[in-house]
Amino acid sequence: MNRAELSRAFTPLLTINTDKAVTWVTAALLLSVLIFFLLYPLVDICRLSFLKEGVFTLKNYITYFSNPRIFRSLTNSLYVSIVTMVITTVLAFFFAYGLTRTTMPGKGVFYTISTFPLIAPTIIQALALILLFGRNGLVTRYLLGTDWNIYGATGIIAGECLYCFPNALFILYITLSAVDTRLDEAAQSLGASSLKTFYKVTLPSAKYGIASAAALVFNLTITDFGIPVVIGGGYSVLATEIVSQVFGMQRFDLGATISVILLIPSIGAFMINYYLTKRSYALISGQARPFLQPSRPFKKWGFTLYCGVICASILLVFATVFLGSFVKTWPYDFSLTLKHFDFPSLGGRAPLWTTFWTSIIKEEPLRSMIAFKYAPIWTSLLVAIVVAVVGASITLLAGYVIEKKKPKGEQVLYTLSVLPAAIPGVVMGLGYVLAFNKPYFYIYGTIWIIIINIIICNFTLGVLSSIANLKQIDKSIEEAAVSLGAGPVSTFTRVVFPLSRVAFLSTATFFFMRAMTTISAVIFLISAEIKLAAIEIIFLDVDGRTASANAMCTVVVLIVIGVLVVMRFTTGKSGLTGMGSSN
Amino acid sequence: MGRNLGLENLTKRFGTLTAVDHVNLEVEEGEFICFLGPSGCGKTTVLRMITGFETVTEGKVIFDGRVINDLIPQKREFGIVFQSYALFPNMTVEENIAFGLKMRKMPKKAIAERVDQMLDLIGLRDWRNLYPAQLSGGQQQRVALVRALAADPKVLLLDEPLSALDAKIRVRLRAEIKRLQQELRKTMIYVTHDQEEALSIADRVVVMEEGRFRQMGRPIDIYRCPASSFVADFVGTSNFFKGRQTGDRVSTGKREFKVSQKSTLSNEEVVLAIRPERIEVFKDGDPYRHLEPSNLIPGRIDVVTFLGAAVRLVINVDGEEVISDVIEKEFEQRQFKQGDEILLYFPPEAFLVYPTKVSVE
Numbered sequence: 037m038n039r040a041e042l043s044r045a046f047t048p049l050l051t052i053n054t055d056k057a058v059t060w061v062t063a064a065l066l067l068s069v070l071i072f073f074l075l076y077p078l079v080d081i082c083r084l085s086f087l088k089e090g091v092f093t094l095k096n097y098i099t100y101f102s103n104p105r106i107f108r109s110l111t112n113s114l115y116v117s118i119v120t121m122v123i124t125t126v127l128a129f130f131f132a133y134g135l136t137r138t139t140m141p142g143k144g145v146f147y148t149i150s151t152f153p154l155i156a157p158t159i160i161q162a163l164a165l166i167l168l169f170g171r172n173g174l175v176t177r178y179l180l181g182t183d184w185n186i187y188g189a190t191g192i193i194a195g196e197c198l199y200c201f202p203n204a205l206f207i208l209y210i211t212l213s214a215v216d217t218r219l220d221e222a223a224q225s226l227g228a229s230s231l232k233t234f235y236k237v238t239l240p241s242a243k244y245g246i247a248s249a250a251a252l253v254f255n256l257t258i259t260d261f262g263i264p265v266v267i268g269g270g271y272s273v274l275a276t277e278i279v280s281q282v283f284g285m286q287r288f289d290l291g292a293t294i295s296v297i298l299l300i301p302s303i304g305a306f307m308i309n310y311y312l313t314k315r316s317y318a319l320i321s322g323q324a325r326p327f328l329q330p331s332r333p334f335k336k337w338g339f340t341l342y343c344g345v346i347c348a349s350i351l352l353v354f355a356t357v358f359l360g361s362f363v364k365t366w367p368y369d370f371s372l373t374l375k376h377f378d379f380p381s382l383g384g385r386a387p388l389w390t391t392f393w394t395s396i397i398k399e400e401p402l403r404s405m406i407a408f409k410y411a412p413i414w415t416s417l418l419v420a421i422v423v424a425v426v427g428a429s430i431t432l433l434a435g436y437v438i439e440k441k442k443p444k445g446e447q448v449l450y451t452l453s454v455l456p457a458a459i460p461g462v463v464m465g466l467g468y469v470l471a472f473n474k475p476y477f478y479i480y481g482t483i484w485i486i487i488i489n490i491i492i493c494n495f496t497l498g499v500l501s502s503i504a505n506l507k508q509i510d511k512s513i514e515e516a517a518v519s520l521g522a523g524p525v526s527t528f529t530r531v532v533f534p535l536s537r538v539a540f541l542s543t544a545t546f547f548f549m550r551a552m553t554t555i556s557a558v559i560f561l562i563s564a565e566i567k568l569a570a571i572e573i574i575f576l577d578v579d580g581r582t583a584s585a586n587a588m589c590t591v592v593v594l595i596v597i598g599v600l601v602v603m604r605f606t607t608g609k610s611g612l613t614g615m616g617s618s619n
Numbered sequence: 620m621g622r623n624l625g626l627e628n629l630t631k632r633f634g635t636l637t638a639v640d641h642v643n644l645e646v647e648e649g650e651f652i653c654f655l656g657p658s659g660c661g662k663t664t665v666l667r668m669i670t671g672f673e674t675v676t677e678g679k680v681i682f683d684g685r686v687i688n689d690l691i692p693q694k695r696e697f698g699i700v701f702q703s704y705a706l707f708p709n710m711t712v713e714e715n716i717a718f719g720l721k722m723r724k725m726p727k728k729a730i731a732e733r734v735d736q737m738l739d740l741i742g743l744r745d746w747r748n749l750y751p752a753q754l755s756g757g758q759q760q761r762v763a764l765v766r767a768l769a770a771d772p773k774v775l776l777l778d779e780p781l782s783a784l785d786a787k788i789r790v791r792l793r794a795e796i797k798r799l800q801q802e803l804r805k806t807m808i809y810v811t812h813d814q815e816e817a818l819s820i821a822d823r824v825v826v827m828e829e830g831r832f833r834q835m836g837r838p839i840d841i842y843r844c845p846a847s848s849f850v851a852d853f854v855g856t857s858n859f860f861k862g863r864q865t866g867d868r869v870s871t872g873k874r875e876f877k878v879s880q881k882s883t884l885s886n887e888e889v890v891l892a893i894r895p896e897r898i899e900v901f902k903d904g905d906p907y908r909h910l911e912p913s914n915l916i917p918g919r920i921d922v923v924t925f926l927g928a929a930v931r932l933v934i935n936v937d938g939e940e941v942i943s944d945v946i947e948k949e950f951e952q953r954q955f956k957q958g959d960e961i962l963l964y965f966p967p968e969a970f971l972v973y974p975t976k977v978s979v980e
Contacts, residue, residue: 512705515672516763518692519699520719520770530718534709 058524059441063449066434070452073492077467078459084292084470096293106290109277110297116189116264116273117257117301120196124204125250127197129242131346132208134339137220137238138331141340147209149347151202152354155596157553157570160589161195162266163577164353167360167367167586174356174367187269195263198353200256201346204249211245211316212238221329230335248312255305258298259460261556266577274298275462275556282466282560292470295463306458354593361587376587379409379576384567389414412567413591419487419568420551427491427498427547428540434495435502436532440514450499457496461556464493469560486561486568493557494550498543505539506532538607545603552596622648624669624774624806628678631664631830638664640830641678646774649804651797655817656827657853662810665827666778669808671695682773693722698767702779704759706751712738712762713747719770737765740799757788764796768803777809781816793820814854818842826850848973851892857971858898858941860891864972873937877911879968888975895944897969900932901962902953914965920957930955934963 085096101107131150135143153161169176169186176182186194223233239246261275268276274294282291331339361377363370378401393407393414431453437443438450456464468489472480479485509532517527533540555570562571569592576585624646631639639661646652654662667673669680671692679686687695706715716737720730738744741761751759760780767775777796781789797820800807811817817824818838825835826849834846845851848859862871864882869875869891876891901915918941922933930950934941941963945955955961 510703510705512701512703513707515670515692516699516701516705516766517707517718518672519670519695519697520766521693521696521722522718523693526722531707531709535707 059437059443062433063437063441063443063445066430066437067445067449067452069430070449070492070495073488074452074456074459074495077464077471080470081292081295081463081467084289085296088289096289097297099290100293100297106272106277106281106294109272109274109294112189112271113258113273113275113298114301116192116196117254119189119193120200120257121250121254123193124197124200124253125208125246127346128201128204128208128249129246130339131201131343132205132212133238134343135209136212137328138336138339139328140331140336140343142343146343146347149350150205152350153199153202155549155553155600156354156593157555157573157589158195158199158260158262159266159555159570159573159577160357160593161198161353162191162263163360163573163582163586163589164356165191165195165267166582167356168352172367178367187267188271191267191269192264192271192273195267196253196257196260198350199260199263200253201350203256204253207249207252207313207316208242208245211242211249214316244312244316248309248316251305251309251312255302255309255458258305259302259462259556261460261462261559262574265574275460278462278466279559282469288466288470291466295460295466298460298463302460303458310454357586357589357593360583361590363583366583376583377591378405379572379584379588380581381409383564384411384415385565386411386414386418389418412572413569413588413595415483415566416552416569416592417595419483419490420548422487423490423551424544424548426487427494428544430491431495431498431543432502432533432536432540434499435506436528438499439503439506440511440532453499454496456493459493461493461554462559464489465557465560468557481563481566483566486558486566487551489557489561490551490554491547493554494547497546501539501543501546502536505536509535541603541607545599548599549596552592622683622773622806623681624808625681626665626669626678627681629665629668629675629680630677631661631668631673632676638830639668642830642832644825644832644835646806646808648806651800651807651820651822652809653817653821653824654808654810654827655814655824655854656812658812660827661830662812662827663778664830666776666808666810669774670697670699670776696770696773698770698772698775700760700763700767700775700777700780702782704751704756704763704783706759706763706766708751711748711750712743712754715751715762716766716769719766723770725770733769737769740768741765741795755788756784757792760784760792761795764799768799768805772805774806774808777807779810779812782811782813789816796820818854824854826854828853845892845971848890848892851971851973856895856942857892858895861975862889862891863887864889867967869970869972874916875913876965876970877913877967878970878972880970880972882972890973890975892971892973893965893969895931895942896929897966898941898943899964899966900934900943900945900953900955901964902955902959903962910964911967914967916963916965918961918963920955920959920961923955923957934961936963 086092086094088095099106131146134140135147165186166173168174169191171177171185171187173185176185220233220237223237224230228236258273259275261279264271264273264276265279272280274297278291278294278298281287281294330336360366362372362374364373364375390407390411393410394403397403397406434449434453438446438453468485472485474480479488513531513535514527517531522530553570555574558568559571559574562568569588573585573588573592576582576588626642626644628641628643629639630637630641642665644652654665656662664673668675671687671690675688680688682695707718710718713734716734717730720733725733734747735744738747741764743758743761746754746758746762751762754762760783764780780796781792784792793816796807796809799805809817809820818841821838823835824838824841826833826841828849834841834850841850841854845854845857848857851857852859860869860871860876862869862876864870864878864887865885867878867881869878869889871891878891882889916936918934918936920932921935921940924931924933925947926944927947929944929946932943932945932955934943943963945953
C-alpha cells in the first residue's frame with residue numbers, strides 16, 4: 037500500500053472522529069461543570085444533614101421537628117407562600133385578562149410597568165413597604181398616627197406579591213393570548229352571558245397556565261430570602277432560618293437539614309410549573325385571531341382602573357425608595373440631599389476600579405467616595421459583566437449541544453441544565469460553603485466563586501431561551517454550512533452564533549440583571565474583602581442606615597436601567613422580552 | 620472511466636420502519652438523475668445518505684471506487700441545494716457564495732474571481748451586496764444554486780429545490796438548472812415529487828415507492844412503458860380498469876376489451892391502464908366501422924377542461940369516469956361540448972396490462 041492509499045484508507049476514520057469529538061468534549065465539559073458546581077454542593081448538603089461522624093442518622097431532623105421555635109419556620113413558609121400564591125395568581129390573571137381580552141387603552145404602558153419588579157433586588161419591595169407602613173412609615177406614623185406596622189407575615193406577603201407579579205403575569209399573558217378568542221365569541225353567539233362564558237370557556241381553557249403560574253409564585257416565594265429578612269421582623273421562614281442557623285449559631289448541620297426540607301416544596305412546585313407550562317404551551321396555535329370586539333364601557337374602564345391601580349402600586353415602590361434615598365430624614369424632613377449616597381465605609385476592595393477612579397477623579401471627598409466607598413458597587417458591576425458574557429456564552433453553547441447535536445446523554449445534560457431554577461438560592465449558597473470552603477480549593481473567597489455561583493443558579497433560563505432560539509434556526513442552514521466544508525467550530529462561530537446574536541444579548545442582559553440584584557446565594561460567599569452592592573443593601577438596613585440602603589438600592593436599579601436602555605438601542609428590543617425570572 | 624456514484628443494497632431503518640429498502644443504482648459522471656416519488660417514499664432519505672447527513676443502516680454508498688459511508692459530509696465535497704434555500708441570512712449574496720471557498724482555504728483573489736464567475740452564471744452581478752431577505756424566492760434559490768456550485772463539487776444534490784416557488788418561476792428555474800447542468804457537465808441528483816419536473820429535466824428518472832426503486836430509465840420510456848400500475852398512475856395520468864384476462868381478452872364484468880399483450884394464464888386478475896391521449900373519441904358518423912368493435916364504448920361528455928395545448932374530457936361511461944385528452948386543434952374542429960353523446964375507442968396496443976397481486980421490481 038503506498039502512502040496515498042494509506043491516507044485514503046484512514047481519512048474517513050479520522051475525520052468522523054474529530055467531528056464527533058468536538059461535540060463530545062463540549063458536552064463532557066458542560067456536564068462536568070454542572071456536576072461539580074451544581075450536584076456536588078447539593079450532595080454535600082444532604083450528606084451533612086443525614087450523617088454524623090460517618091453514620092446515618094435522623095438526629096438533625098428530630099431536632100428540627102421537636103423544636104417548636106425552629107419548626108415554626110416551615111409552617112410560616114408554607115402559610116406565606118400559599119397566601120402569596122393565591123393573591124398574586126388572581127391579581128395577575130385579571131391583569132392578563134385586561135391586556136388580552138379587553139380593548140382598554142394603554143396596554144403597552146401597563147405591560148412595561150408590570151415588568152419593573154424584575155429589574156430590582158427583591159428587597160426593594162420590603163424597603164418601600166417599610167418606608168410607607170413601617171414603624172416610622174409615612175402612612176402609618178405620619179398620616180394615620182397609628183402604632184400598627186407591616187412587619188411580619190403581612191409585610192412578607194405584600195412584598196412577595198409585588199415581586200412575583202410579573203413572573204405570574206408573563207405565563208398568564210401568554211396563556212390567554214394563545215387561547216382562541218373565537219371560542220369566547222362562539223359561546224356568546226350561542227347565547228351564553230359574559231359571566232357564563234368566562235366561567236365555562238375562558239377559565240377552563242386557561243387552567244394549565246393558571247396552575248403553572250401559581251406553582252411558580254409558590255416556588256419564588258418559598259425560596260426568597262431578601263424580602264423576609266428585611267421585613268419579616270421576628271417572623272422566621274425557612275430561607276431566613278437557614279441563614280440564621282449558619283451565621284448566628286454556626287449550626288451548619290441544622291442549616292443543611294432545613295435546606296433539605298426547603299428543597300422538597302421548592303422542587304415540587306418547580307416540577308409542577310415546568311410540566312404544566314409545557315402542557316399549556318402545547319395548546320398554543322399559530323392561528324391569527326380576529327380583532328377583539330370593542331369592550332363595553334363598564335368592562336373597558338373597569339379594567340383600566342384595575343390595571344392602573346396595580347401599576348401605580350409598582351411605581352409607588354420605586355418612587356418611594358428613590359425618594360427615600362434623596363430626602364434628609366424620612367418621613368419628617370423631606371428636604372433633598374445627596375448625603376445618603378456617601379455611604380459609610382463598607383469595607384471591601386475593588387483594586388482595579390480603585391486605581392482607575394483615583395487616576396481620573398482628583399478632588400476630595402468625591403474621590404474617596406467613588407474610589408473606595410463604592411467598592412461593592414464596582415465589584416458587583418465587574419461580577420455582572422463577567423457573568424453576562426460567560427453566562428450567555430456557556431448557556432448558548434449548552435443549548436446548541438442539547439438542541440442541535442443531541443449527543444448520547446443529552447437528556448442528562450438537559451435535566452441538569454433545568455435543575456438550578458428549582459434550587460433555592462440560599463441552599464445553593466450553603467452548598468457552596470460546605471463543598472468548596474477548603475484550603476486546596478483556591479478560588480473560594482475570590483470573586484470567581486461568586487461568578488460561578490450566579491451563572492449556575494441562573495443556568496435554567498439561559499439554556500431554555502437559547503434552546504427556544506435555536507429551534508427557530510432552520511436545520512438546512514447548518515447542513516448547508518457543513519456541506520460547504522465548514523467544521524463544527526466554524527459552523528458555530530460563523531453561522532449559528534451570528535444568527536443567535538439577539539438572543540445572546542437578551543440572555544446576557546438577563547444574567548447581568550440577576551448578577552446585580554441577586555442576594556440569596558451569594559450572601560454566603562462574600563467576605564470582608566469582596567462585597568456586593570445588593571448584599572450591602574441588607575447590611576445597611578440591618579445596621580439601621582435605612583436611607584443609605586435606599587440609596588444603594590437606587591444605584592443598583594439605575595445601573596440595571598442603564599444597561600436595559602443600551603440593550604434596547606443595540607437590539608431594537610426590550611431586554612426584558614421573554615424574560616420571566618426564576619429564583 | 621469517470622467518477623461514478625454508486626448505491627449498493629442501500630438501506631435505512633428508523634426503528635422498525637424501513638425508509639429505504641435495499642436500493643441499487645449506478646450514476647455516471649455528468650449524468651442528471653431524478654428521484655421521483657410521492658412524499659414519504661424515501662427519496663429524501665436516499666439523498667441524505669448520499670450527502671452524509673443520515674447514517675447508513677445497511678449497504679454502501681460508493682464514490683469514485685471507494686465506500687464513503689463513514690465519511691463526514693464536509694469531506695464528501697458534494698454540493699447541496701435545499702428546498703428552503705438555506706442561505707445564511709447574516710451574509711450578503713457575495714459572502715454566501717464565497718463561504719464554501721473560504722472554508723476550503725482558497726486564496727482571496729481566486730475567491731473574488733470565482734464569485735464573479737458564479738454571479739455571471741445566474742446574471743445576478745448587481746445583487747452581490749444584498750442580503751437574502753432582500754431577494755425573491757427565485758433569486759434566493761439561484762444564489763443557493765451557485766453557492767453550492769462555487770467550490771466545484773464532485774456531485775450536486777438538489778432536494779426539492781423548486782417546491783417552495785410559484786409555478787411560473789418553477790418552470791423558468793427548471794430550465795436554468797438544466798442549462799447549467801449541460802454547460803458544466805456536472806453530475807446532479809435531483810429529488811422531486813413533481814412528475815412533470817422530473818420528466819422534463821432528467822437524463823434518467825428513478826421512480827420510488829415505499830422505500831424501493833420501482834423503475835428507472837429515460838423519461839420517455841417511463842412514460843410510455845410504466846413498469847407497474849403504480850408508475851402508470853404516478854407518472855402522468857392513466858385510466859384504470861380491473862378485470863380478468865384470458866388470452867388476449869380482458870373481462871371487466873360489464874364489458875370485454877381486446878388487448879395486444881397476451882396472457883398464458885387463464886382468468887388471471889389484472890389491471891388495465893391506458894393514457895388519456897391514447898383514447899380516441901368519435902362522434903356519430905365518424906369512420907370507425909373498421910375498428911375492433913369490442914373496444915368501442917359509448918359515453919357522454921360530462922366535463923370539458925381546457926389545459927392549454929390539449930383539452931381534457933371527462934366522459935361518463937355507464938357511471939364510470941374515463942379521461943381522454945384531445946389536442947386543442949382537433950377539439951376545435953370536432954366541436955365537442957358538454958353533454959355530447961360520443962363513442963370511445965381503446966386501441967388494443969394502447970392498453971398496458973399489470974397483474975394485480977405481485978408488485979413489479
